[in-house]
Amino acid sequence: MTASLLSALSQNAVSAFAEGPRLLADVGGTNARFALEVAPGQFERIDVLSCAAFPTLADAMRAYLASPAVAAAAPAIRHAAIAIANPIDGDEVRMTNHHWEFSIEAMRVDCGFDTLLVVNDFSALARSLPHLAAGHKVQVGGGAVRAHSPLGLLGAGTGLGVSGLIPAGEGWTALRSEGGHVSFSPVNEVEVAVLQYAWREFPHVSAERFLSGDGLELLYRALAQQAGRAVPALSAPEISRRACAGECDLCDQAVEVFCGMLGTVAGNLAITLGAQGGIYIGGGIVPKLGARFAQSSFRCRFEQKGRFAGYLAQVPTYVITAEYPAFLGVSAILAEKLAA
Template identity: 75%
Template sequence: MTASLPADLASSAAPFDSARLLADVGGTNARFALERAPGQFEAVQVLACGDHASFADAMRAYLASPEVAACGKVAHAAVAIANPVDGDQIRMTNHHWQFSIEAVRREVGLDTLLVVNDFYALARSLPHLQEGDKVQVGGGLPRAGAPLGLLGAGTGLGVSGLIPFGDSWTALSSEGGHVTFSPSNELEVAVLQYAWREFEHVSAERFLSGAGVELIHRALAHVQGRPAEELSAPEISRRALAGECALSSQVLDVFCGMLGTVAGNLAVTLGAQGGVYIGGGIVPRLGERFASSPFRSRFEQKGRFASYLAQVPTYVITAEYPAFLGVSAVLAEKLSA
């Protein structure tokens, strides 16, 4: 994969005396790449988190692979992780890994190890996405110099935003996926009531995630008075996309509608007239099914603010590894400071 850093960062970046290690760590997979020159990402590998006892083990496994080991010493690394980052200690919300950033830096033998929230890194990539890296869903035009919103459903629900700051941007380190879920119609009230049987607090992430797709499936089956098959989120999506199952299709409609409401909430909260971007592992796989879903109508369904939201564009991020762009930019700034 090859991508371009912002021109100002690329021109000011210090010469690479060694390859830089970049990582994007989610609750299910850890994605690694080497950056040997600004914006040049090579040796991309995706490792299952469950195959490694710790993050340090996964990092060492990547560095020991023949393709990576042949590149010589790696001195600097930056990691985007699906977790709050506040200080040295990391304890993942959606996986069992926990570690000290400084201890991992010493253990792996790095000069620099920078760890940031994954959606903070993804937000930093937004101004640098090319036209082929995103697909617009619905109408609206981006307003120059306005904030951007970002959310994405995968193992969890990530939320961030990008705020103009002079000639640059400030990304938000947000845990907005854990806001309390708010239903928008009677069916969602029934789905929420079902979820309360399992959880004391039902956040937006409880529904807008892989586990959330499965929860919606169980809830709709209960509402319809039918036994629910124990299906995984990928199987539910497969059945819906193949037109094999009316219940699975309804699950996707409910999921996309809920996501539209949350995206609209984010847009009005941030004043994100530059656009709202959808990332994560679920939506980009839905293709045209997402474009024809209730997402956009629910995004605009804000009563007196419907006309306001009709002017805000929404985009699905289709780039394969967009977080590498953002975390690369963050590391370049750190090393040039």
């Protein structure tokens, strides 16, 4: 065994947690992602479970812990942290985009943890932003980071997550925001028409109503109705796939309207927070659009703020390409909790 390998093994042994691996989870309305953190920032045994396959979050967590690879690596877990797509206010959690509900303390006792921390998923994702490597984000458009400035975060998936990161001394404070539920504001005739279409079904149309998986499907139906076209029902992933492949002009239009709307909401967030440290785009939809997103009207609409166009032209926008970025954030939050 080489000296360099022995040195690396020694460093890993020193950096491993004295109380054993920690359990981390990132729970959305569709999937629950689990990992073991075996040392600071070192994630292993990552698995993605379908939320629909389990009656409760505790059942999904127990299934992950009982899998042979995880059980062998961590027969007992003392500390766990969950980032979940839901506001967290007290002990009782009832998911807005899924049927799961639970008591944090009851689940801690049931699963045998010493510590169980539950935080909003976008607060956790926001905490990951300073730790993203250059290869885990792609800049769209111009602008440059201004040091020691707030960061903004948006992510469209099952819902529309919103958060921000504010400098606080030597560290950061993540905002617990539900900004995806602000009222949607159209900026052109096409968006007025799709808003009127949505009003037939929903008395309140939020930004999330369009900027989510269900929202992309709603845009597709609204644009078809506006064009007087009878079209087959398509899922959001299929709409995105056909748009990126150039197979369907209506799918491409739906994606383009989606990206433009997201640009407006991102610009609103940048102005609201003074986010001169940048705006980051996560979630399950945009990172998969790749070059189609970079070529869309997103950045143009981001800067389209009249007298504040010059201000926003200086603010960079990034797409998060890291596969599991929320683990970085929830890990940092758990570490702070245990160190307190």
